[in-house]
Amino acid sequence: MTLTVASWNVNSIKARLPNVLDWLKEAAPDVVCLQEIKTIDEGFPREEIEALGYNVETHGQKTYNGVAILSKFPIEEALPRLPGDDEDDQARYLEAVIAAESGPVRVASIYLPNGNPAPGPKYDYKLAWMERLRRHAQTLLAYEEPLILAGDYNCIPRDSDCWDPAVWADDALALPDTRAAFRALKWLGFTEAFEQVDGRGHQYTFYDYQAGRWQKGHGIRIDHLLCSPQAADRLEGVDIHTRTRGKEKASDHIPIVGSFAL
């Protein structure tokens, strides 16, 4: 059996619904982690997506942020919010246990803070959020089960993951502290799926709407799948569905899809 797990920042589920439905029909992933749904739970187009055979869990918020998990398999438990700061009211984290045929698979949909402008309070929030994620991920790894942390990490891991490092040198997505925090998370024992099975530079998951970035091929790779050893051991491939970016009313992000022998 192959289990496919995707991550896609849709930049508003309401504005993107036709594109999302088309892609779900074409790609038919088993599990989808969505980010930036930009709606409260009650506004999520649940029926349209359930009609394609998905179970739906959402952790929504008005206007900003919001994450969701879609699954063709039952969702056994769903845990909104990243532990570690009860004052944090931004909807950026949703974790769920999927009852896959091979057994439980834990997934999280992650919308990591952008952090610009840096330095400043938004960058401080980003780094604090990354440390909270690291601590929680450490707890999850101890379960020793297939675990995939899927999302928009707002982190360009390497210079070769953007078209021009000079443009990004002072940006919150590429600053040394951001990269160090991402590595600290990974070094707990995660495998970054694309890096493991492909690893080429200049394979992008985001092209800004501005400045003709898509037309010029000026992208960045910021959407990632982090796999526990039990998931990484079953990892068979990763695809970036670049053609979604060329459609009418496209999201600025592109879906990334991991295939697992699970």
Next chain:
DNA sequence: ATGTCGTGCTGCGCACGA
């Protein structure tokens, strides 16, 4: 240097976030 989207109301143009 600029560029584009999406949201929501201080609402039919603007501010904000990305």
